[in-house]
Amino acid sequence: MIIHLDMQSEVPIYTQLEHQIVEGIAAGKLQPGELLPSVRQLASDVGINLHTVNKVYTRLKQEGYILVHRQRGVVVNPEGMPSATSEFLEKQAVELRPIIAEAILRGMSRQELAEVMERIYAEIALPKKEES
Known part of the structure; x- marks a missing residue:
């Protein structure tokens, strides 16, 4: 999945990144169980601060879209997506x-x-x- 961030946008970078990852999962571009880049790798790839990526991953984990494994790293939740509560x-x-x-x-x-x-x-x- 390719991430495109608009550094001139009024939309915060972390929001853009979060939305693109969620859309990637929804569109099937990111599959359950698929490994995502590490915080450092994604920050380096898209040219943003690693704290921004960490914030996004934390929010996505709280929402149930991703899991963070000590050995495997960050993965799209292999157990499926949370329901519409x-x-x-x-x-x-x-x-x-x-x-x-x-x-x-x-x-x-x-x-x-x-x-x-x-x-x-x-x-x-x-x-x-x-x-x-």
Whole structure:
């Protein structure tokens, strides 16, 4: 999986990295049990501070997307991904609320917003299904 970070973006580097790893897992580009680069290696590869990578790995571990083994290193959770709990659904609602509000302010219809979400969902989910 290739990581592309926009150093000029208003989105923090750790958020960009976290999102790209999660998307890589969702799209099937990173498989359960697959070894991820070490903190030092990933930091070196993408040109960022190792503390930033460590923060991302810690967050992904807390969410259940990755496991950290002393001998094997960092791996995509081989036991599968966490389920959509009520807490997760609430978190998603909180994060989507300002996006939806801004879309309304800019004149997007409910249909246009739904179409954007459907397109993004398909871009992420279809590569995974095509491999099956």
